[in-house]
Amino acid sequence: MTTNQTIINVTDLVKKYDRLTALDHFNLTVKKGEILGLLGPNGSGKSTSINCILSLLTYDQGEIQLFGENMAPDKTELKRKIGIVPQEVAVFEELTVYENIDYFCGLYISDKTKRKACVAEAIRIVQLEDFKQFYPKKLSGGLKRRLNIACGIAHEPELIFFDEPTVAVDPQSRNNILESIQELNRKGATIVYTSHYMEEIEQICTEIVIMDKGAVLATGNKDELKRMIQTSEKLQIDLPLCPPDLLENIKEWSGVLHVQYDGTTLRLDTLKEEKVLLKLLHHLESIDLLFGDFYSLQPTLNDVFLEITGKQLRD
Ligand SMILES: Nc1ncnc2c1ncn2[C@@H]1O[C@H](COP(=O)(O)OP(=O)(O)OP(=O)(O)O)[C@@H](O)[C@H]1O
Numbered sequence: 001m002t003t004n005q006t007i008i009n010v011t012d013l014v015k016k017y018d019r020l021t022a023l024d025h026f027n028l029t030v031k032k033g034e035i036l037g038l039l040g041p042n043g044s045g046k047s048t049s050i051n052c053i054l055s056l057l058t059y060d061q062g063e064i065q066l067f068g069e070n071m072a073p074d075k076t077e078l079k080r081k082i083g084i085v086p087q088e089v090a091v092f093e094e095l096t097v098y099e100n101i102d103y104f105c106g107l108y109i110s111d112k113t114k115r116k117a118c119v120a121e122a123i124r125i126v127q128l129e130d131f132k133q134f135y136p137k138k139l140s141g142g143l144k145r146r147l148n149i150a151c152g153i154a155h156e157p158e159l160i161f162f163d164e165p166t167v168a169v170d171p172q173s174r175n176n177i178l179e180s181i182q183e184l185n186r187k188g189a190t191i192v193y194t195s196h197y198m199e200e201i202e203q204i205c206t207e208i209v210i211m212d213k214g215a216v217l218a219t220g221n222k223d224e225l226k227r228m229i230q231t232s233e234k235l236q237i238d239l240p241l242c243p244p245d246l247l248e249n250i251k252e253w254s255g256v257l258h259v260q261y262d263g264t265t266l267r268l269d270t271l272k273e274e275k276v277l278l279k280l281l282h283h284l285e286s287i288d289l290l291f292g293d294f295y296s297l298q299p300t301l302n303d304v305f306l307e308i309t310g311k312q313l314r315d
Pocket residue numbers: 017020022040041042043044045046047048049196
């Protein structure tokens with residue numbers, strides 16, 4: 001459950017790699033209980049922002065607070081509250097699945113009985129029960145990712161960072177990973193999740209930050225973000241036949257922004273207040289043109305991204 005307690009507060013963060021400004025006055029607030037999705041195309045600065053927040057990278061300007069404290073590499077107690085699942089799988093090839101998780105958990109928890117319970121719980125969450133004695137090289141890409149997650153969460157952190165954990169994994173592991181994240185959140189963890197997959201962000205995140213070129217472009221939950229672009233409406237109508245002069249005619253109508261016909265379906269981008277669908281249906285009836293199903297499509301996060309940035313989110 002989301003509360004008003006601020007877990008992460010980033011103000012005016014600037015990070016440069018030589019002449020490239022990777023973070024350009026980046027701001028972020030994460031409240032306790034959120035699954036915050038950091039959404040942006042490749043190279044927009046997602047990993048850089050997380051690495052700065054975690055004190056893994058130095059930065060040029062700005063302030064970062066975690067749990068109300070300034071983060072620094074030597075803050076052991078603060079680090080104990082944080083879990084990191086990096087983009088690249090980082091496990092020991094010489095250790096089994098169980099030994100890897102036990103090792104990472106042991107960095108924070110020395111009591112053996114407590115650690116055993118934590119490792120067992122991490123294995124349960126990512127569903128690796130059948131692979132405990134396997135070495136990483138025997139695991140598929142998806143199972144390795146799940147091991148990577150178990151290593152990052154076994155010490156039961158209050159705040160967990162997932163950096164694109166589903167890139168190039170099979171659908172089964174992808175679903176398992178998304179479910180694991182939701183379960184961790186239900187158990188009380190606050191989550192920061194970076195991705196350039198819209199559907200995943202839309203599926204699991206309670207709060208979304210859209211970033212590009214190192215800066216935040218929009219923040220809100222998915223409905224708030226969609227409302228930002230609800231001046232436009234996408235219409236779709238099944239039309240077995242469409243005379244060319246009809247298409248030209250529709251393009252001239254007030255409120256019609258874009259028209260496309262592929263031989264079976266007519267698609268229109270329109271201004272919502274102009275009620276184009278109603279006018280179109282009346283018009284088709286008046287000229288006796290046969291039509292099938294028709295829809296007014298809800299905007300997706302992809303539409304929001306397109307409208308805000310002027311470009312498609314690349315996969
Ligand atoms: N070590 C580095 N040295 C120089 N430039 C870097 C370095 N790391 C990242 N960059 C650049 O900084 C910008 C932001 O990169 P970053 O990896 O933070 O983006 P991202 O949104 O996480 O992208 P991806 O989804 O590809 O991981 C990019 O232009 C990238 O090329």
